Amino acid sequence: MAPLNSGKTRPIRLADIAKAAGVSHGTASNVFARPEIVREEVRERVKAAAEAMGYGGPDPKGRLLRAGKVNAIGVATAEPLSYFFNDPFARVMMASISQACDATGAGISLVSAANNEQLAWNIQSALVDGFIVFCIEGGSRLVELARERKLPFVALDLDSDDEEAVAAIGVDNVAGANLAARHLTELGHRRFAVLALPCADAGFGPTTQVQVEKALYSGTRDRLRGYFAELSRFDIDVSKVLIYETVNDEESVWAGLDHIFAGAETPTAILAMSDRIALHALDWLRQHDIAVPGDVSIVGFDGVPEAAASKPPLTTIVQPIAEMGRLAVKAILENDGTFSRQSLPVELVVRASSGPSPA
Amino acid sequence: MAPLNSGKTRPIRLADIAKAAGVSHGTASNVFARPEIVREEVRERVKAAAEAMGYGGPDPKGRLLRAGKVNAIGVATAEPLSYFFNDPFARVMMASISQACDATGAGISLVSAANNEQLAWNIQSALVDGFIVFCIEGGSRLVELARERKLPFVALDLDSDDEEAVAAIGVDNVAGANLAARHLTELGHRRFAVLALPCADAGFGPTTQVQVEKALYSGTRDRLRGYFAELSRFDIDVSKVLIYETVNDEESVWAGLDHIFAGAETPTAILAMSDRIALHALDWLRQHDIAVPGDVSIVGFDGVPEAAASKPPLTTIVQPIAEMGRLAVKAILENDGTFSRQSLPVELVVRASSGPSPA
């Protein structure tokens, strides 16, 4: 047998083996789809012919057209495909999505693309029954494309401004951010810095409240609003709070901390918009011999498993990630047109990365 | 607009809008596929009709049949789907596979199923251009099914006994195991225990060399052969080496160590058949105040990123996981029928989990 099986020509269709076996294509089809209704003698003859001709069974491509359902759901993101396997948040979410899919026998198609043109094509040509869209970044474009397919789809992550009634599952980012800020203020902290998620496609660097308000990504905007609303309630002058926009990776977080701790009046509390940011920050702080929570407290956002295992364990706002995944799959599969948007509660989990303000 | 878009009827076909726009379906098709060859006036008319009727663009299900290529590769495993996102080895492999797919614009379909029947159907009906099969467990059945599809496919993981010429990419497990065992013997160790990967579907528990020789999974068998061949060269009585079969999870590894350290003559060196096993073992040893490498040395297998970050960092046999993924994708996409099996080199990376024998 040839390696990787005979490479090129494979024009063996069901019709071919039907002819070879001397039966109609209808019967040949039945041999594979409902073997019990065809007489044994015929069945064996057809199977033998199939075997002899190297027929690999009915081609799903053909079946699909008639069946209508692909029996797979697409998960789309504007990040590269490897995002699904590398990002902690995505991984937890995907694990939960895949469990829900497994339970119903549905498959998963990963859809993504680096550039926009590719993305459009990939979404337009994805063989799926519906989409779950990771809106973490580049949300609007992605949602737009998914919507155009007129297939059931759910956006993961709520956009508080978006009243276009796209189906979505998310958490109340503002409330979560409130919790984080309140926790730190109640511990006596008064000097804050924010390590923000991306606001635009522009890269990383210091930014301002005004800039963030224009952010493309609602999560970033809402979390900042939540932080600031709460800080203001405690009479903290938010205009003095440094905001550094990261791209959720080590390099940009470290650059952010370099920037933040270069100033004269350094913060005692850091609000990180993601656990990933917070964890990178923990590394930086350790390397710079800044004690956590002795000198600086830090609160993350997301509640990924790594946050519980860090040194020190991270205080964070935990999202019900698994629940979100489950609901998203349910929404796609049981799409009865009634589903719209659902906001899940977040929770403050206090661990060892936050403590009383040193002063 | 209805939530989740109008739920049920969607009988709008390209032909419908062609009729509505008063053009032939050939032209209508061109409007979407090659807009530049149709006159602007007509193009706009058709687009307008499509918009008005809520047409979501040409259905890929239809296109697929004619195009022949799905432009996606399937990754199959006998584990649940969540394996792809939870297992460290799988994650690194998948990250590399997805990078290779991204580069060529191919999508990824995750194929799996808990039970065998489901699995067969899922593989038979997967819409993919080829399969990459994770043979970690249940290999033969999976390979069989994939082969039956007569699509290009590559098995990840070499089976040294398997002469059926299935295309495969793997590492020399025997050589890797040799390296691990030699490293420890050269450090003076003489009392060994082996924490094995699964041999059968039977669960976990103590086992014997004879049992492992019959193992369903070639990796397990080959690694044990490698360990024992090398230990024998150093005149170590392998019949005294305890072998405990795990299922690669915390529970079974801990049970294994309970068992191993319950005996009178405890080992000074542990050969773990995977990093995952080794990492769980590290946890157990720490909890039992057994110093690594002071009291016991341990060597893993795989070379996952977590192994470099553990406490202490793990000495292990690193596989070129990323390279394997890249090659697998290449083999599927550029399937010219020439590819067969490829064995990649492994490497011993010495970190802090192995040291001189205490005695």
Added chain:
DNA sequence: AGCAAAATTTGAACCGATCCAACGAAAGTG
């Protein structure tokens, strides 16, 4: 205007199956 070349559009064929109404043959019934 007259005619060839270029640009568009058409419609039939095809991709690979499944489904189903109709039909023929074998079995059961009075």
Added chain:
DNA sequence: CACTTTCGTTGGATCGGTTCAAATTTTGCT
């Protein structure tokens, strides 16, 4: 033996597009 069932098989219609040779319309040029 005529007549109804039951069982298995047949072949045409269909799923939703793409493709391409041929037909038709436009354009270019004298």
